[in-house]
Amino acid sequence: MSLDIFPTLPGLKWGSTRVPMHRTSVRETPSGREFRTRYFSFPRWRYKLAYEVLRETDGLAELKTLVGFFNARGGAAQRFLYLDPDDCSVVDQRLGTGDGAIRKFQLVRTWGGVVEPVYAAADDAQVLLGGALADPSTYDIGPSGVLSFGVPVAMGLPVTWTGHFYWRVRFKQDETEVSQFLQQLWEARSVELITVKP
Incomplete structure (x- = not known):
């Protein structure tokens, strides 16, 4: 299943917030x-x-683009892809080592020493075997970020990848608020997204 990509709009304010969340039960x-x-x-x-x-003027439909995207997803009902401008790429990210039998590897990225799965690679993703660029006809990257080779990876051969990726998200709430401050000029003070698992 192909997911739509959240629109990139020019009016994004500096200083967006990003919060890591965990769930722990304490007894x-x-x-x-x-x-x-x-x-x-x-x-x-x-x-x-x-x-x-x-803006909402002739030739510029940023308000309609944002609100239309929200409405088309039904608020929090549907998932989509988000390109975080500050956390969207990896270079020579290690995925594992071939053992002569394994053919599948989950794409990941390491940030702050923590390895997290990548569920949606961009079109520029490149796979390397032992530091050499792998032929794209020998592998496939699935919609959940699983890298699959046609044949097992040779024993001891490191598998890495380089490229951009998207975050799989949904809107946090079923409503969003936009405010008009001048004729044909609007603002959206809080558009909240939350990552989801496939």
Whole structure:
């Protein structure tokens, strides 16, 4: 299933917010001892975007583009792809090492020492085997970011990738607010997105 890409609009305000989220259950005994259970193996991310100018004039339909995209997704009902301008690429990211049997590798990216799966690679993704560019006809990158080779990767051969990627997200809420501050000029102070698993 191909997902639509969130539109890139020029009025995005500097200083958008990005929040890593975890889910942990903490049970405390009467003596004060704690037992903790971690439910996420990697964080979900919440984005808060603010658009200080959305124009709605002849030839410019930024307001309609944003609100139309929101309405077409039914608010929080459908997933889509988001290109985070500050976290959207990897260079020579290690995926694993061939063992003569394995043919599939999940795309990942490492940030702050934490490895997280990448579920949507952009069209410029390149795969390298032992540092050499692999022939694109020998592999396929699926819609959930799974790299599949036609034949097993040779024993000891490192598999890496380079390229851009998208975050799989949905709108956090079923409503979004836009405000008009001048004729044909609008703003959206809070457009919230949250990452989802495939």
